Amino acid sequence: MDTQAGRANLGLIGAIVAVATIGGLLFGYDSGAVNGTQPGLKAAFALDDAGLGFTVGSLLIGCFIGAFFAGTLADRLGRRNVMRLSAILFLGGAIVQGLAHDHTLFVIARIIGGMAVGAASVLSPAYISEVAPANIRGRMTTVQQIMIITGLTAAFFVNYYLAAAAGSSTSIFWGDIEAWRWMYLMQAIPAAVFLIALFFIPESPRYLVSKRRNEEALHVLTRLYGATEGGLKLAEIQASFSSDHRPRLADVLTPGGFLGVRPIVWAGLVLAVFQQLVGINVIFYYGATLWQAAGFTENDSLIINIISGGISILACFVTIGLVDKIGRKPLLLIGSAGMTVTLFIMVYAFSTGTIEGATLVLPGSMGQVAVAAALAYSAFFNISWGPVMWVMLGEMFPNQMRGSALAVCGFAQWFANYLVAQSFPVMLASLGLATSYSFYAICAAISFFLVQKFIKETKGKELEAMEG
Numbered sequence: 001m002d003t004q005a006g007r008a009n010l011g012l013i014g015a016i017v018a019v020a021t022i023g024g025l026l027f028g029y030d031s032g033a034v035n036g037t038q039p040g041l042k043a044a045f046a047l048d049d050a051g052l053g054f055t056v057g058s059l060l061i062g063c064f065i066g067a068f069f070a071g072t073l074a075d076r077l078g079r080r081n082v083m084r085l086s087a088i089l090f091l092g093g094a095i096v097q098g099l100a101h102d103h104t105l106f107v108i109a110r111i112i113g114g115m116a117v118g119a120a121s122v123l124s125p126a127y128i129s130e131v132a133p134a135n136i137r138g139r140m141t142t143v144q145q146i147m148i149i150t151g152l153t154a155a156f157f158v159n160y161y162l163a164a165a166a167g168s169s170t171s172i173f174w175g176d177i178e179a180w181r182w183m184y185l186m187q188a189i190p191a192a193v194f195l196i197a198l199f200f201i202p203e204s205p206r207y208l209v210s211k212r213r214n215e216e217a218l219h220v221l222t223r224l225y226g227a228t229e230g231g232l233k234l235a236e237i238q239a240s241f242s243s244d245h246r247p248r249l250a251d252v253l254t255p256g257g258f259l260g261v262r263p264i265v266w267a268g269l270v271l272a273v274f275q276q277l278v279g280i281n282v283i284f285y286y287g288a289t290l291w292q293a294a295g296f297t298e299n300d301s302l303i304i305n306i307i308s309g310g311i312s313i314l315a316c317f318v319t320i321g322l323v324d325k326i327g328r329k330p331l332l333l334i335g336s337a338g339m340t341v342t343l344f345i346m347v348y349a350f351s352t353g354t355i356e357g358a359t360l361v362l363p364g365s366m367g368q369v370a371v372a373a374a375l376a377y378s379a380f381f382n383i384s385w386g387p388v389m390w391v392m393l394g395e396m397f398p399n400q401m402r403g404s405a406l407a408v409c410g411f412a413q414w415f416a417n418y419l420v421a422q423s424f425p426v427m428l429a430s431l432g433l434a435t436s437y438s439f440y441a442i443c444a445a446i447s448f449f450l451v452q453k454f455i456k457e458t459k460g461k462e463l464e465a466m467e468g
Contacts, residue, residue: 062114335384
């Protein structure tokens with residue numbers, strides 16, 4: 001394994017990873033951008049709590065649509081071409097969201113942007129897995145999560161600057177446009193970079209083999225691994241595809257599986273759904289709202305978001321150091337245990353508060369306890385479930401069914417994400433922070449036992465050795 005990685009063209013692989021994971025940066029940037037725009041959305045479109053939840057969560061409608069169709073489209077058109085389409089959709093969606101004064105138009109643009117994010121989110125780790133050597137594949141794919149958090153943190157910085165420079169997020173800024181609208185318009189910059197960069201990386205060799213474009217696949221593999229290793233790898237990939245069968249969505253099904261679905265796909269669904277049910281995107285999407293509900297000012301809330309993003313990036317670097325050494329499953333178990341403890345600490349802190357007007361006031365140092373627990377929770381998530389889920393979804397499925405399995409698991413991941421984002425404002429208003437976070441804490445505890453039972457280690461295994 002180490003010898004293979006030593007012969008690999010790490011410069012080309014690094015460039016491919018850098019470009020492919022810009023899709024993750026776009027997802028993170030949108031998540032962070034919407035975090036600071038909620039007062040503007042409420043004022044511009046006269047939204048109540050349910051309306052705000054739908055407007056914020058409408059991106060995720062597009063995400064689960066995009067994730068579902070991306071896998072099968074990528075099997076037909078290629079990984080790179082579908083990511084190019086994603087970049088175009090995100091670019092257009094960002095511009096329209098920033099300029100729209102009609103709520104319906106805004107939501108449509110947000111759904112279109114979501115389709116781009118959903119497609120890129122499942123294709124980027126799959127594409128990286130299909131070009132990286134097995135013994136560094138986990139580290140390379142973990143870059144996806146680093147880019148998500150980098151995009152998130154970059155948006156926090158941009159939002160903080162725009163709100164501070166304008167006076168507030170709802171104040172008029174450049175070009176007589178409100179600051180919160182500029183928070184959406186700024187997303188067009190990384191989207192344009194993504195689109196241009198995608199013209200400078202090769203297509204996945206495993207996709208090329210699936211289309212019987214073996215000479216092109218050999219050319220890419222030779223660039224990646226050298227002539228001798230490239231030829232051997234081509235033969236291995238060819239052997240993993242049935243000569244008389246092309247990938248299709250029905251590949252996820254089997255007569256002997258539970259509800260007719262293959263066990264390996266169920267394992268992927270466990271990872272996809274529970275990554276969301278632990279509540280991480282409540283902090284991603286509603287961080288400013290969350291901390292203001294706990295008694296912090298808008299300015300303090302944005303600073304807490306920035307600190308959280310920085311800690312999350314550092315946590316992902318810990319994952320890079322560990323994921324190909326101790327493996328995927330141990331990191332998932334550590335993350336589940338850590339998130340369970342820190343979420344229940346947040347529940348306790350929130351339960352001590354009293355409602356004054358529309359604000360939850362926490363006594364003594366409980367506000368600091370809640371913030372510290374939330375930061376630790378984000379760190380545990382980003383050491384484990386954040387990056388490792390994407391690593392495993394990109395590598396755990398056999399070549400024959402990777403696109404189809406990603407379609408199903410990507411749909412489930414983003415649909416769960418949508419349900420969490422849609423429900424939180426209503427849960428916050430009707431149940432309060434403590435009860436809402438109790439649900440996420442229980443899901444984190446359940447995830448520990450599900451990983452123990454259903455998840456198998458993939459560290460160091462070649463993609464051609466994956467079984468399902």
